[in-house]
Amino acid sequence: MDKIHIGNMIKNYIDSKNLKRSGIAHLLHTPNTAIYAYEKRDSLKTSTVMRICHALKYNFFMDIANSLPQEYEYNRSLSVAKDVLIEQQNAEITRLNNENNLLKELITGKK
Structure with missing residues (x-):
């Protein structure tokens, strides 16, 4: 140790x-x-x-x-709020990436 x-x-x-x-x-x-x-x-x-x-x-x-x-x-209840926020932010990033990709496809005319 x-x-x-x-x-x-x-x-x-x-x-x-x-x-x-x-x-x-x-x-x-x-x-x-x-x-x-x-x-x-x-x-x-x-x-x-x-x-x-x-x-x-x-x-x-x-x-x-x-x-x-x-x-x-360790006492995970102490970090729950932080973990929930990280999970929410990851979901938002995924959603925004999907929207971004869709917009790129619409702009370039690709499907």
């Missing part, structure tokens, strides 16, 4: 976005040194990660979930 180092995930995100740790510390109401300390830790309390997620407006929990095998079980 691969170990997830949440501190590295946070550090990589901050670096990739060229964010200032002092700004993040200000949002979290913590000293600048706390951000550096978080980056070095391989695990953090979920409440701390949640605060960082809100401050950065980034979902580190989703990155963690996506690193797990797809066959792992």
Whole structure:
């Protein structure tokens, strides 16, 4: 099993976005040194990660979930609304593709 180092995930995100740790510390109401300390830790309390997620407006929990095998079980009721929306959008795409193809046939006179 691969170990997830949440501190590295946070550090990589901050670096990739060229964010200032002092700004993040200000949002979290913590000293600048706390951000550096978080980056070095391989695990953090979920409440701390949640605060960082809100401050950065980034979902580190989703990155963690996506690193797990797809066959792992999870509470599907939490993702039902998203899945319904995706299904509706796929149906709409199919309908629009059919209409588009029909219009192309009408324009070109092909049947």
